[in-house]
Amino acid sequence: MFGSAWPQVLRYADLLVDAAVVRGLIGPREVPRLWDRHLLNCVQIAGVFPAGSRVCDLGSGAGLPGLVVALARPDVQMTLLEPLLRRTTFLDEVVADLGVDNVRVVRGRAEEHAGAGFDAVTARAVAPLDRLVRWALPMCRPGGTLVAMKGAGAVEELAGAEQALRRAGAASSRVREQAFSPQWSGVLAVEVIAGETVAADKPRRPRRRRRS
16 A cells, blocks of 8 residues: 555654654554554545645644555645644654655644645544534635545534535535555545635634623
């Protein structure tokens, strides 16, 4: 699945087990299941993106799934978008360590990148779907795709977010099993296509304090 990037994947795994755990980006209990639950899980969506796609990993955290996808797909231009400094610092260090040239790390929030025109936005364990579409679809070009990795409740979550998808300007949506190759069991992902016009999620104004 990773081809010539396999040594980089092994090095990334070492960094997740060591520095990511020390800095609190990965829980110690996740170490024994790092490959099955995280690395091999995330790479299943790597085949979804057309060649040359501009993809944003929203709320990238320790680089899952964005960095995994970028290693498996060197033709994809990946942006790792993350609001927390300690996480972007880690990601910058990892990208430099691995020598990856198709990845950029950006510190920021989704609403700051509305209109960015990404071909796709991906997210894993970031937010419920009704919130996620409000953040992600404005970042996509018309016809762009949100690929949200979800668990066994993906179908129910999509059904419950129908109104939010309509308000956000989604053209279509579905749950599909994504797999990097037919030989592997896939993962469930919600795929949402952005319409011609999408509604950006407006930043909330701070509440005014009442005078006593």
